[in-house]
Amino acid sequence: MSVRTRFAPSPTGYLHVGGARTALFNLLFARQHGGKLILRIEDTDEKRNTPEALEAITDGLDWLGIDWDEGYGKGGNFGPYRQSERNAIYEKHFAVLQAGGHTYEDAGAIRFRSPRKTVTVDDLVCGKIDFDMSNPVTHPDMTIRRPDGSWIFHFVNVVDDLEMKMTHVIRGEDHLSNTPKHIELYQALGAEPPKFAHIPLILNHEGKKLSKRDGGSSLSYFLENGYVPEAVLNYLCLLGWSPGENRELLTIAEIQELFSLDGINRRNAIFDLDKCFWLNGQHLQTMALERFVALSRPFIVKAGIVATTDEDLLKALTIVKPKVKHLSDVPAWIGFLFTEDYPFDPEAVEKSLRKPEALDHLRALGAALATLTEWTHPAIEARLKETAAAAGLKAGPFVHPARVAVSGKAVGPGLYEMLELLGKDRVLARFQKAEQLP
């Protein structure tokens, strides 16, 4: 039987990073076994569902590159894939439960009568766990249908996994305690339960469930703040899973190849934005320039930067790529290359242009560069160093004023690359302008 896994979110908010990781693990497992990932929308609670939330989920999955094979938006042989459209199927299975004497009414709602036995959950991650369900006080019969006829999660979740022929249910550990109830349902329906794998939870810095207030709890945060999907994916898969051999910086292809349910540990993990940030910089550095350009473009456009030519933009991004950590920083790093009206950081001006000799150095450098015939990075560097040596100084005293004069900032791409890109005329003009700074 070929593997079928699913991601079954409820469209009630945004796509949570925990949900994204669950989807990712399901995808990886399916791919490794030549199986399929199904997307099912669990929207039985009408009051809480919104179309925006549904869109946020599919947008988030698309952005991460979690491409499901079947389900909502793609179709398949086991649809419909929204629970709100599957009523007839639920009625059918509900009738089976009723006929078997497994249900009873309670204040208008319908409950499932537990067989009151010990249920063993044989989990692919957690191992064998026994749940003693005999005490109705500690394990009350679950409600499966509301008085208005709508369905409760436990029931529809089981019916759908059954109907959609799921072989493996990989989900958050918050469902571990629900699993014996689900198994009772499968058995009452005369069906074999799928294999279960419960993965550890993602917590915030206080060790509590990650909530909206925590930075990075929503996947959209990463998109908006200039993270790239491969870095987020890389970080997410490292939460609760390790490929061993001290490997951490992984491409999607490597993750795909190395992933295994065996490598998943059972500890909840605290979400650490710092490490995700680092991973982002690493992926930015190693990715192809074309991809960097494509990913940067929306941020550049949004910042209103208009590059003189595509070629110039490409050159600018080339010198920025090895150093920038967030795509959202790109505009600030290249903006001054495409306008004479670039802002000056007061602190940088104070530190590098207001020093007593700073303007003298800038003037000397300007004069030295004015006679340079070959305007290239190495030639500029050589000339600057000669100038510094002639003054009996290191390069620093010349570099810093030049950097601030030309870019307005203390931080940015390598100076010589910047100067080369700007061209001699603009560089000399900016040097002069810097002397007039208020």
Place this chain on the structure above:
RNA sequence: GGUGCCUUCGUCUAGGGGUUAGGACACGGCCCUCUCACGGCCGGUGCACGGGUUCGAAUCCCGUAGGCACUGCCA
């Protein structure tokens, strides 16, 4: 409260009877250097606690404590 799960540097983790307990992020210092970054080097902090078992325990067992989840006519 009940049930279940979990507990290795601040964080993510490797290690599953004999290791100077390894790596990464973060942090501090140094080197490189034009700032930042990258890279390199060094550093500190860790097996929750208490009992066993054993020649030997981070590793196995028991207990305690703490954390998390579930305990909904939410999912």
